[in-house]
Amino acid sequence: MKQVLLTGAAGGVGTYLRHELAGQYRLRLSDRVNIDDCRATEEFMLSDLTSLESMRKTVQGVDAIIHLGGYSVEGDWDSILQANIIGAHNLFEAARLEGVKRIVFASSNHAMGFYDRDETIDHTAPPRPDSRYGLSKVFGESLGQLYADKYGLEVLSIRIGNVGERPLDVRRLAIWISPRDFAQLVSIGLEHADIKSEIVYGMSDNKRAWWDNSNALRLGYAPMDKSEDYAAEILAAHNPDADHTLPETLQGGVFVTAESIPNPAKPVADDQV
Numbered sequence: 001m002k003q004v005l006l007t008g009a010a011g012g013v014g015t016y017l018r019h020e021l022a023g024q025y026r027l028r029l030s031d032r033v034n035i036d037d038c039r040a041t042e043e044f045m046l047s048d049l050t051s052l053e054s055m056r057k058t059v060q061g062v063d064a065i066i067h068l069g070g071y072s073v074e075g076d077w078d079s080i081l082q083a084n085i086i087g088a089h090n091l092f093e094a095a096r097l098e099g100v101k102r103i104v105f106a107s108s109n110h111a112m113g114f115y116d117r118d119e120t121i122d123h124t125a126p127p128r129p130d131s132r133y134g135l136s137k138v139f140g141e142s143l144g145q146l147y148a149d150k151y152g153l154e155v156l157s158i159r160i161g162n163v164g165e166r167p168l169d170v171r172r173l174a175i176w177i178s179p180r181d182f183a184q185l186v187s188i189g190l191e192h193a194d195i196k197s198e199i200v201y202g203m204s205d206n207k208r209a210w211w212d213n214s215n216a217l218r219l220g221y222a223p224m225d226k227s228e229d230y231a232a233e234i235l236a237a238h239n240p241d242a243d244h245t246l247p248e249t250l251q252g253g254v255f256v257t258a259e260s261i262p263n264p265a266k267p268v269a270d271d272q273v
Contacts, residue, residue: 001026001041004190005062005100007049007069007091010035013106013163013182014068018042020183025190030058031069049087055094064102064190067091073261074110074131084136092147104189105144107157107199109175110134113252115210117174122212123159123199130252141199148197156189158182159211160202167227170238171253174208178225181205188219195219207231210251 002025008014009029021027022039029035030047038044047058049069059065069091071083088105095103113130115121129135137159144155161175162168163182177185181204189195200216203209205223208231213221247254254261 002063002190003028003061005030005059005065007031007047007058007065007067008072008106009044009068011068011072013160016163016179017066017068017183017186020179021186024187028058028062049090050082052090052094055090056098059091059094059098059100061098062100064104065091065095065100066104066106066186066190068106070106070136071133071263073263074133074255074258075260075263077132080132080136084133085139088136088140088143092143092153095153096147096151101152102154102190102195103144103147103156104186105140105155105157107141107159108134108137109159109161109201110252110255111137111141111159113250113255115251117210117249117251119251120210120212123201123215130250130256131258134252134255145197154195155197156185156192156195157197157199158185158189158202159199163202167230167234170234171248173227173231173234174206174210174251175203176206176227177202177204177223181223181225184223185216185221188216188221192219 004025005028007030010031010033027042029044035044045058048054070087071079110130111127111134113134114128127138129138141157144157147153148155161177162172163177167173167176201211201213204225206227250256
């Protein structure tokens with residue numbers, strides 16, 4: 001059984017993945033806060049993304065890395081810089097120094113948030129980040145490309161929409177991904193033999209999607225869940241034509257105008273808005 005490092009393991013997405021990947025891998029969980037409910041196939045290491053020394057210790061001996069750690073919403077520049085830019089560099093550099101070849105990087109739909117909702121984009125579209133947070137995810141994707149080209153790492157970047165048990169509103173009918181579909185994408189990133197540097201979108205089989213996810217399908221992704229199963233209920237409660245403000249016409253939603261968004265402080269709930 002492979003040993004896989006899961007950074008940001010105390011967060012909402014990390015909690016979903018722990019459940020979905022249980023029994024498939026030996027998981028080394030890392031975060032800045034303690035996790036005290038480890039399963040038999042899990043171990044926990046307190047670690048700090050802003051410290052290269054800490055990250056080298058954290059990645060030692062693992063076969064692959066799922067990098068969820070960092071600041072998960074729009075915030076001030078220093079918070080984003082330390083957690084998502086310096087932190088991502090430290091993670092990739094630690095992997096290189098310790099000989100870990102395979103990384104699944106949690107990018108975000110906010111790397112592309114300034115595209116209109118009536119546009120359909122694929123993984124080759126130029127980035128249009130909607131926030132400092134989105135910009136940091138563009139940096140992480142480019143960092144993955146650099147480490148693949150220069151050092152031979154194998155990197156799958158997943159532009160996550162919204163991971164949750166169900167879509168919560170009209171926007172998320174386009175971007176929702178169920179925990180089991182997200183875990184399937186992560187497993188492709190960990191196991192697919194031919195990955196060098198790839199970008200895919202983290203969404204389920206969504207009829208109202210803004211993204212062409214053919215690159216994920218090419219790698220074998222076969223989503224099991226559909227946001228359309230929840231559409232009638234959501235549309236009855238929300239009028240999609242009632243709001244024509246900028247956040248409601250662009251893919252990034254409130255991130256396109258917000259200067260900061262309250263830090264969820266790693267809730268065990270729906271994540272990656």
